Structures are given as C-alpha cells and as structure tokens.
Amino acid sequence: MVEEPRTPPIAQKPLELILARNLLTSITTPAFLVDRTGALLFYNEAAGALLGIPFEELGRMEPEQWTRLFRPFTDGDGDGDGGGEGPVDIETLPLTIALRDGRPAHTTLTIHSAKTGDHEIAASAMPIVGQSEEASGAIVIFWPLDEDRAREVTTGRHEVVK
Amino acid sequence: MRVKIWGARGSVPAPGPEMNRYGGNTSCVEITLSSGETLILDAGTGIRTLGFALSPEMPRINILLTHLHLDHIQGLMFFPPCFRAESTIRIFGPSSPEASLEQRIARYISAPLSPVEVRELPCDVSFLDAPATEWELGGATIRAEAVTHRGPTLGYRITDGDTTVCYLPDHEPALGSSLATLAREWISGYDLAHDVDLLIHDSQYMADEYPAHVGWGHSSIEDTVTFAHRVGAKRTLLFHHDPLHTDGFLDDLHLAAQDAYAALGGDPESIDIARERSEVVVSPSPAAASSGLSADAVAEVPASPTA
Secondary structure, three states, rough: OOOOOEEEOOOOOHHHHHHHHHHHOOOOOOOEEEEOOOOOOEHHHHHHHHHOOOOOHHEEEEEHHHHHHHHOOOOOOOOOOOOOOOEEHHHHHHHHHHHHOOOOOEEEEEEEEOOOOEEEEEEEEEEEEOOOOEEEEEEEEEHHHHOHHHHHHOOOOOOOOO | OOEEEEEEEOOOOOOHHHHHHHHHEEEEEEEEEOOOOOEEEOOOHHHHHHHHHHHOOOOEOOOEHHHHHHHEEEEEEEEHHHHHHOOOEEEEOOOOOOOOHHHHHHHOOOOOOOOHHHOOOOEEEEEEEEOOEEEEEEEEEEEEEEEEOOOOOEEEEEEEEOOEEEEEEOOOOOOOOOOOOOOOHOOOHHHHHHHOOEEEEEEOOOOOOOOHHHHOOOOEHHHHHHHHHOOOOOOOEOOEEOOOOOOHHHHHHHHHHHHHHHHHOOOOOEEEEEOOOOEEEEEOOOOOOOOOOOOOOEEEEEEOOOO
C-alpha cells in the first residue's frame, strides 16, 4: 500500500539549483545564485571579478550579510548613472521580486566592490522553479554599465588592483 | 534484499554473441524485499523475460520508472502481466507539467508504434507520479529525487529494514563540475546514495570516450567511482552498458573502474559490474568503511535462467 508520505531531512540542494550553479560556473557574465530565502549560495568568477572578492573566500551568506557587504544602492532615476539615492530596500531588489512574485525583474543600481569601489550595474533576476512548482531560488545576472569594466569582467582581462 | 539484473544495457538493446556474458537487454532490475514483495526498477526490454518468471499469483506488481527514455520503457508493451486480467500493476514515474505519466507512456503504447493502446490492456494498471517525499511500498521505504540526466529523471533510494539500495542508471553528476572537490550538498544524487549498501550506477563510458559525450546524461567510470567514493557506497554495481561495448570491452572497463577506485583509496573488490541474470543478495554491513565493504557482506551468486 502507498502510505502517508513523510518529509525526510534534505541536505542536498534541489537539482535545479545544482544545474544553475553549473551553468553559472560555465558563463562569463557576472551572476549570483540565491536560495528561496534570498541567501547567497554562489556567484561565479566574473561576479567575483566585479565584486573584488571570489566567492570561495566568503561562502554562503544570509541576505543581510551580502547586502551589507555589496551595498546595493538605488540609481535614483534609473538611467544607470548611479545616483546613489540610498540603500536599496531589499523588497524592491529584482531577486526579491523574482522570489516573491515568481516573475523576472530588472533594475539598475550601484554595488560596492571590496577592491575597486562602486559600480553601476543593470541586474536581471529570474526565479528557478523545479518540479515542486515552487521557486527554490533565483539567478541574478548583472552587467556593469561601464563598458570598460564590463569587458574586463567578462573576458577575464583585469587590471591588477593594488 | 535480493537484487536481480534482467537488463543492464543502455540506450538500445544490443543482442549478439559478443554480448552474451553481460547481456543485451536494456534496463530492468528486480528487487525482492524481505516482505516477499517485488519492486521492478525500470521497464527496459529486460522486463519481458522477468515477466515470464513472475508468479501469475503475484497480487500486485510495482514498477518504478526513472524516466521515459525508450530504453527504460520499451519492454512494458511485452510484459506478460500486462496481458492478464488478474494482474494489478502500479507504475510510478517522474511527474511533468506537460502531461500525465499515463499520457506520456501512451505516446509509446499507441498507434502507429504499438498494436495495442494503454486503454486496451486487460490488466488493472495505474500510473502514479512518484511522490516528492519518502513513501512506503511493499514494506520498503522509497525515496525518489530528480537527478542530472537529459529530461525529467528520477533516482531511487530503497530501504528495507537495515539495508539500502540506490538506483541511478542514467546519471551524469560530474556535468560542469568536479566531483572530487565539490561540496556534497552540490552533488546530484548525493542524498539518494549516501552510505548505501549497494549503489547501482551509470558507467556508460571509458575515460577516453567521455569527452565526446559530455552532456549526454551518462558517466565515465572515473566519475562513477568518484561518486561512489564521495557518497560512501559500500558496494557499487556498474550499470547501463553502452550498446557498443562487447563482453571483452566490459571486462576491461570493470578492471579500469576497480583500478580507479583503488587509486582513490577504496577497495577495488567492492566495484562490480552488472551482468544479465546475475543476482546480488544485499545485507547491511555494520562496520564497513565508507569506501569499501567486506567481501562476505554481499554475495553474488549466478542465477539459473528462468525464461
């Protein structure tokens, strides 16, 4: 007989997150991977180049930790000039919208690099929905709006930062 | 638990005299539980001969499908119990937002590919999405989870008392990553396979064959034994043989896998290879190391042909 199901403890990430991480590892566009709570699970080498620190030095971070570290600021009028109107309300971040509403979201904002200061970026988030039909996380892809910086992070040709 | 291999071949049946020792039938494994009930893993062409061996009095038959590629369902249409009115058959498989399990299987068991339609089968057959949580079946605890392969694909972990078997016939956990260094929470199939007494795992390619098949959903033997080592499988059965691999080639593949496992510090004797009609009695191994198993904990005995 098929009996009442039990939910076992899950240690392993859902397959869709495993495959998403594999994809991020293989692309040269800066990208984040977060879980359903917004905790940062992984970012790729291109994102590490932009943020000034490789993911391996940080590991998993709760939303309040990574927002404090990378300091996303609003770009006042959204024209990409990094107006720096103030810290982004986490509820308005594309990834929050993607996780909460289950739809893609996009914005421009400023983030902070540990080594190279602030950068204006465009960020697009999309929810990752597996067989459970609930979002298990989201991918956030971002593009530096400074063309030279964008070229550096996607080609791996960086200036030595002292 | 008793595990019997009725088909170990992958992709397409591969009959012929050069395949006689390992067999040419596609994926099908019979598991006899301590309760006496039977679970059938996949319905490749091996299920046809299994069907002849099953007692007509068997009250119900449970089939767990990993996925719906043809080499895992092709035998269904020739499974003798399907054509007995007194048979009760439950088929579990991966869910899909696109169509029900029955509708997807009916694409094969329907014209023009088949002379019969699912609705014409005289048996009492039901099609069920494998639950996303553990469930009980025939006295065993079953856990199904999606794993890395092309298309929606499940792996199964079956626990009967103190004994656990994991079945991952089509699995490419090393796709885009290095299994040797990846944190275990990021390894596809880890939760299904950790500390199992017997791991039945995809091992379709030799190392030199794999680069031409990256992303096809199957593993090289190096990745298979690395996966076995990472999950701490007590014993591993190499499975899903490439249809081009002859008996002699599979002998070499087996030795290469044992060497690769020994290089990781594991017991090479714990790496075996699936042969059609062979039978494995799986019992718990209380003190086995995470990468090896004492030889007497699992005994393999030749099975006499039954069909």
